[in-house]
Amino acid sequence: MLSSAPALEVMDLTRRFGDKTAVDTVSFVVEPGRMTGFVGANGAGKTTTMRMIMGVLAIHQGEVRWDGRPITNADRAGFGYMPEERGLYPKQPVLDQLVYLGQLRGMTRRDAAAEAAELLERFGLGERLKDKLEALSLGNQQRVQVAASLLHDPAALILDEPFSGLDPVAVDSMVDLLRERTRKGVPVLFSSHQLDLVDRLCDSLVVLAGGRVRAAGTSEDLRARGPRRYRVTTAEDAGWVRGAAGVEVLDVAGPTAIVQFADDAAREHLVRAAAERGLTELTAIVPTLSEIYREAVR
Structure with missing residues (x-):
């Protein structure tokens, strides 16, 4: 065995x-x-x-x-x-x-x-x-x-x-x-x-x-252990997430944004705001090995 x-x-x-x-x-x-x-x-x-x-x-x-x-x-x-x-x-x-x-x-x-x-x-x-x-x-x-x-x-x-x-x-x-x-x-x-x-x-x-x-x-x-990133998609342009407190915006493309939250409270606040704008997706992004490697050797 x-x-x-x-x-x-x-x-x-x-x-x-x-x-x-x-x-x-x-x-x-x-x-x-x-x-x-x-x-x-x-x-x-x-x-x-x-x-x-x-x-x-x-x-x-x-x-x-x-x-x-x-x-x-x-x-x-x-x-x-x-x-x-x-x-x-x-x-x-x-x-x-x-x-x-x-x-x-x-x-x-x-x-x-x-x-x-x-x-x-x-x-x-x-x-x-x-x-x-x-x-x-x-x-x-x-x-x-x-x-x-x-x-x-x-x-x-x-x-x-x-x-x-x-x-x-x-x-x-x-x-x-x-x-x-x-x-x-x-x-x-x-x-x-x-x-x-x-x-x-x-x-x-x-x-x-x-x-x-x-x-x-x-x-x-x-x-x-890697960074917890999320994909957020709403019915309107996602540029609004740039003003959300406790949210680091990594990318915005049309109605979709890739974000990272400072804490759970920031995530919950953004989810409520996104729901008012027609939230269609909130998905955790699993980091790739390449991302883990770059983060580790930075």
């Missing part, structure tokens, strides 16, 4: 490069069976954090915990990791190097070959097994890199921009594979600049800016 699967905990991680603190006391949890989106601008510290989780970079402060205890290199060996810089060999046949990588993870040659062939088939590369990596398009090379991270039935997945360069069909295949893992209780952390994709896929979000966590939580929690 998911509740018995381990969680990945990042606790006060800090990393400095000379005088620059690239990651500053970053903390969050990747729960079992959940996809957590890691978002932030270039240079926010996402890749550095992932490298510390995987032991690629030394941790200057803080710790990473797995299953409630400090993580070990043996634990990390069971993770699936997709780094920002791709680590495959351009002149080796695709299947051969996946089999080699699987064997490094403790798989038998036969099992590695079978699993690699199945993953590549699902990514539409079933007929390219013997091709050298350099003969594939960049998008197909990305597919192979994704397959390498999933090959050994990982206990957790740490994926740095896994959807970069993938076409919509490959994205759908990748999403299916990730959801199969989360159904088994695997915690998944992935970074992406594609906020619409993160919004669609993720159970939880971590927003990083300037090396610090600016927002973290489930999508529902973050939306609930």
Whole structure:
């Protein structure tokens, strides 16, 4: 069951490069069976954090915990990791190097070959097994890199921009594979600049800016914490809302206004005024991930 699967905990991680603190006391949890989106601008510290989780970079402060205890290199060996810089060999046949990588993870040659062939088939590369990596398009090379991270039935997945360069069909295949893992209780952390994709896929979000966590939580929690905006439509031009006390007017277009209230009393006052003008709509606007992100990093 998911509740018995381990969680990945990042606790006060800090990393400095000379005088620059690239990651500053970053903390969050990747729960079992959940996809957590890691978002932030270039240079926010996402890749550095992932490298510390995987032991690629030394941790200057803080710790990473797995299953409630400090993580070990043996634990990390069971993770699936997709780094920002791709680590495959351009002149080796695709299947051969996946089999080699699987064997490094403790798989038998036969099992590695079978699993690699199945993953590549699902990514539409079933007929390219013997091709050298350099003969594939960049998008197909990305597919192979994704397959390498999933090959050994990982206990957790740490994926740095896994959807970069993938076409919509490959994205759908990748999403299916990730959801199969989360159904088994695997915690998944992935970074992406594609906020619409993160919004669609993720159970939880971590927003990083300037090396610090600016927002973290489930999508529902973050939306609930966001600004409460409303769409108000009446039978006449909505310009009248600009004079309402305690109302911030964000936009007016004909009979419709987008507003934000200082408090409940301001909302109730505006509703009464709108009813006198033929109120036809008062709808709460659910903030998008892009709006949550911009608010968090402002």
